[in-house]
Amino acid sequence: MTGNFPYLVVGILFVMGFIGIVFEKNLMKIAIAVSVVEAATNLFIITLGYRSGGSIPVWTMAGSGSSRMVLPTPQALTLTAIVIGLATTALMLSFAMSIYRHYGSLDVRDVRRLRG
Amino acid sequence: MNPLSVVARTVCNLFAWFLAVFGIYVIVHGHLTPGGGFQGGAVVATFMAFLLVAHGGRKMQSWVRKELFTLMECIGLTVFISAGLLGMSNTFFFNFLAKAGGLFGSTVPLGPNPGALNTSGTIALMNLSVGLEVVGGLSMILLYMFSGVHPEEPFGREETGHDR
Amino acid sequence: MSWQVHLPALLLAVPLLGAFLAPLTALGGKGLRNTWFVLVSAAFTVIAFLLWTRVGSTGTAIYVMGGQGWNLALPSGMSIPVRILMEVDAFSAFMVLLSAVAALAGALFSIAFMDRFSGLEKFVALYFLMVTGMFGMEITGDFFNFFVFLEISSVASFGLVAFWRDRGEALEAAFKYMLVSTLGALMVLVAVAFLYSKYNVVNMATLGKVIEWGMVEKTALVLFLTALAMKCGAVPMHMWMPDAYAEAPAGVTCALIAVSQASLYGLFRVTYTIFGAFMGSPVIPWVIIVLGVLSMFIGVSMAVIQKEVGRLIAYHSVSQVGYMLLGFGVGLLALSDARAMAEYGFTALKGGIYHIVNYTMYKGLLFLSAGALYYATGCRNLNDMGGLGRKMPKTMVLFMIAAAAIAGLPPFNGFVSKLYLYESTFAVHPILAVFAMVTSVLTLASFVKIFQTAFLGPALKKFENVREVPGTMLIGMSVLGVAILALSLFPTWSVNHLVEPAAKALVDQASYVGAVFAASLTGGGL
Numbered sequence: 001m002t003g004n005f006p007y008l009v010v011g012i013l014f015v016m017g018f019i020g021i022v023f024e025k026n027l028m029k030i031a032i033a034v035s036v037v038e039a040a041t042n043l044f045i046i047t048l049g050y051r052s053g054g055s056i057p058v059w060t061m062a063g064s065g066s067s068r069m070v071l072p073t074p075q076a077l078t079l080t081a082i083v084i085g086l087a088t089t090a091l092m093l094s095f096a097m098s099i100y101r102h103y104g105s106l107d108v109r110d111v112r113r114l115r116g
Numbered sequence: 117m118n119p120l121s122v123v124a125r126t127v128c129n130l131f132a133w134f135l136a137v138f139g140i141y142v143i144v145h146g147h148l149t150p151g152g153g154f155q156g157g158a159v160v161a162t163f164m165a166f167l168l169v170a171h172g173g174r175k176m177q178s179w180v181r182k183e184l185f186t187l188m189e190c191i192g193l194t195v196f197i198s199a200g201l202l203g204m205s206n207t208f209f210f211n212f213l214a215k216a217g218g219l220f221g222s223t224v225p226l227g228p229n230p231g232a233l234n235t236s237g238t239i240a241l242m243n244l245s246v247g248l249e250v251v252g253g254l255s256m257i258l259l260y261m262f263s264g265v266h267p268e269e270p271f272g273r274e275e276t277g278h279d280r
Numbered sequence: 281m282s283w284q285v286h287l288p289a290l291l292l293a294v295p296l297l298g299a300f301l302a303p304l305t306a307l308g309g310k311g312l313r314n315t316w317f318v319l320v321s322a323a324f325t326v327i328a329f330l331l332w333t334r335v336g337s338t339g340t341a342i343y344v345m346g347g348q349g350w351n352l353a354l355p356s357g358m359s360i361p362v363r364i365l366m367e368v369d370a371f372s373a374f375m376v377l378l379s380a381v382a383a384l385a386g387a388l389f390s391i392a393f394m395d396r397f398s399g400l401e402k403f404v405a406l407y408f409l410m411v412t413g414m415f416g417m418e419i420t421g422d423f424f425n426f427f428v429f430l431e432i433s434s435v436a437s438f439g440l441v442a443f444w445r446d447r448g449e450a451l452e453a454a455f456k457y458m459l460v461s462t463l464g465a466l467m468v469l470v471a472v473a474f475l476y477s478k479y480n481v482v483n484m485a486t487l488g489k490v491i492e493w494g495m496v497e498k499t500a501l502v503l504f505l506t507a508l509a510m511k512c513g514a515v516p517m518h519m520w521m522p523d524a525y526a527e528a529p530a531g532v533t534c535a536l537i538a539v540s541q542a543s544l545y546g547l548f549r550v551t552y553t554i555f556g557a558f559m560g561s562p563v564i565p566w567v568i569i570v571l572g573v574l575s576m577f578i579g580v581s582m583a584v585i586q587k588e589v590g591r592l593i594a595y596h597s598v599s600q601v602g603y604m605l606l607g608f609g610v611g612l613l614a615l616s617d618a619r620a621m622a623e624y625g626f627t628a629l630k631g632g633i634y635h636i637v638n639y640t641m642y643k644g645l646l647f648l649s650a651g652a653l654y655y656a657t658g659c660r661n662l663n664d665m666g667g668l669g670r671k672m673p674k675t676m677v678l679f680m681i682a683a684a685a686i687a688g689l690p691p692f693n694g695f696v697s698k699l700y701l702y703e704s705t706f707a708v709h710p711i712l713a714v715f716a717m718v719t720s721v722l723t724l725a726s727f728v729k730i731f732q733t734a735f736l737g738p739a740l741k742k743f744e745n746v747r748e749v750p751g752t753m754l755i756g757m758s759v760l761g762v763a764i765l766a767l768s769l770f771p772t773w774s775v776n777h778l779v780e781p782a783a784k785a786l787v788d789q790a791s792y793v794g795a796v797f798a799a800s801l802t803g804g805g806l
Contacts, residue, residue: 088435091458208345
């Protein structure tokens with residue numbers, strides 16, 4: 001039962017982030033919401049790879065102590081996803097900054113020159 | 117961004133260096149301990165962020181140039197891809213240095229051990245190059261974001277584009 | 281063993297090297313940078329062509345990154361592939377070839393088009409990164425790398441869309457595009473995680489072999505479908521597409537089209553190769569068909585009322601993506617039924633695949649000629665243009681070729697692929713064919729409008745000094761123009777050699793799975 005708590009957190013974070021992306025009006029808050037969804041995804045993957053009582057997945061340690069190891073693949077996947085998340089967040093914040101200088105506002109209702 | 121108070125600057129001068137040292141440690145031990153090129157590079161870039169916050173951007177820009185960071189990025193990435201291409205006799209990204217003796221070429225000892233730095237072949241080399249790249253890239257992001265922020269100027273000043 | 285086994289790796293390594301060295305070549309001045317831009321573009325096009333011929337002659341190519349041997353997919357008796365695997369079947373090779381041609385044309389066009397701007401070394405680097413991501417999506421053999429390459433191409437293209445950052449509109453378009461893309465990519469990642477949680481693999485071939493039909497797989501499939509349909513611009517989430525395509529520099533848009541085709545490739549790889557066995561129930565195929573019809577119709581009706589050249593052409597992209605979704609959806613509907621497949625499914629699939637190559641070629645050419653108009657006149661609005669036909673005759677001819685092809689006038693290539701689609705969709709339901717034909721007519725109408733307003737009519741006083749665009753831009757446009765003419769003049773050859781192998785490879789799931797597991801039997805260091 002308690003083992004499923006991380007998935008609950010993942011679900012709550014994902015929904016919160018999604019609601020933020022859809023309903024927030026401020027570009028900065030939208031960028032934060034995207035980061036929240038990213039965090040939920042990363043937490044999801046890392047939880048999938050966890051084995052309770054497992055040791056770190058290092059090959060030279062394999063013979064000694066516990067033979068259970070947490071899965072290394074999800075950790076590699078998460079690491080890559082974090083790096084990508086950093087790039088997108090930095091770019092998104094830079095865009096928000098530049099948009100503010102052009103439009104004088106961060107409100108999505110004002111940033112609407114392209115329509116139709 | 118204006119410089120912070122003299123207290124903050126002094127503390128920064130003393131302690132920011134530990135960040136740089138720790139970051140370099142994480143990069144160099146990337147193939148042995150948790151961490152690696154990206155994480156260590158991010159720590160070193162935090163050192164740059166410290167300097168930027170404490171001393172203000174104007175001073176920072178007089179110390180380092182953006183071209184330096186571009187160069188670091190290019191060298192890091194080129195070394196990375198060259199390490200991949202040199203393994204081409206087998207496959208792309210083949211670890212041709214591992215167990216071959218020489219630099220990073222010794223075999224990994226079995227069982228729990230403090231970690232031998234001279235192992236793991238191209239992985240260590242790639243960690244170093246990725247570390248170099250990430251330091252350059254993240255510092256450049258910081259500097260560019262700084263040059264985008266001019267709180268003293270009113271909004272509405274037209275952005276300078278790429279027009280020459 | 282010839283060096284050609286390394287082609288899949290070279291396909292990624294060459295543009296990557298091009299991107300990383302681009303800022304350094306800028307130190308050598310403008311000439312060196314432009315030479316580098318053209319040289320690397322030509323190199324990856326040649327590699328893509330060689331890869332295509334190799335896959336055509338020796339069958340599905342696999343490549344193990346960092347392995348002891350290039351085909352050692354299962355080292356030391358493992359039952360699932362453990363390394364980063366590239367797998368190129370005929371469909372991938374076909375996509376790679378046409379993406380490379382589009383990227384080459386965009387690069388050639390960009391040299392003169394972007395010449396008056398600064399920051400070009402970054403432009404070149406981002407362009408090559410985008411191309412790398414696109415190729416990676418098309419040849420990768422596992423889902424996680426699909427996500428990584430998707431993000432590489434997306435992040436690079438955000439930067440390129442916002443290249444004219446002195447225009448607020450460009451930044452707005454880039455932000456919108458970025459939001460949709462990032463959310464889509466995260467959904468892909470969640471879907472990959474769902475599949476990983478059950479099967480402990482991310483390899484496509486292995487998944488295709490072991491997959492069953494349950495709640496986890498359904499969730500993953502829905503996430504994949506939503507995310508990739510968003511990325512390729514199908515209707516409910518198409519808003520980013522006209523904005524980003526119209527605001528990006530023209531040469532970039534030409535390559536962006538190929539990038540969105542790579543998302544489409546991912547969509548079909550997922551539905552056909554991984555979930556192909558479970559398409560007996562018609563729900564998913566019909567969802568794709570309905571999405572396709574909606575995209576076709578809404579896209580074209582939005583296009584007719586546009587006044588900006590770029591936005592008008594970009595809305596047509598939405599409707600053209602609809603054609604492909606329609607064709608592939610009908611093919612998917614017939615996938616588990618051999619008789620229906622022979623009767624109409626395979627024709628629809630051929631139509632869809634043929635439409636991909638046609639669309640990439642003529643849409644790229646349309647955007648390039650819109651860019652040429654902008655370069656020569658400096659205006660984007662159709663109402664300000666007129667009488668440019670005399671000033672820019674070569675651009676006019678190239679535009680005419682592309683417009684005739686997209687409208688599906690015989691004997692151009694658009695006609696052939698649309699004919700396949702009409703024939704096959706009529707067998708499923710006549711209303712689909714009716715929608716496709718109405719869309720085609722409206723497409724013709726809107727291109728007649730552009731042609732008539734921009735090129736015909738009396739010469740305007742303010743355009744007295746307008747000249748034909750520089751030679752390199754014309755060469756870039758001619759690459760696509762010649763491709764369209766070749767596809768139009770040799771329809772039988774292109775269907776037999778270009779389209780049919782790709783369609784067969786897409787349907788034949790067993791050979792995609794088998795290539796990984798068979799290659800390892802012969803494995804060993806080579």
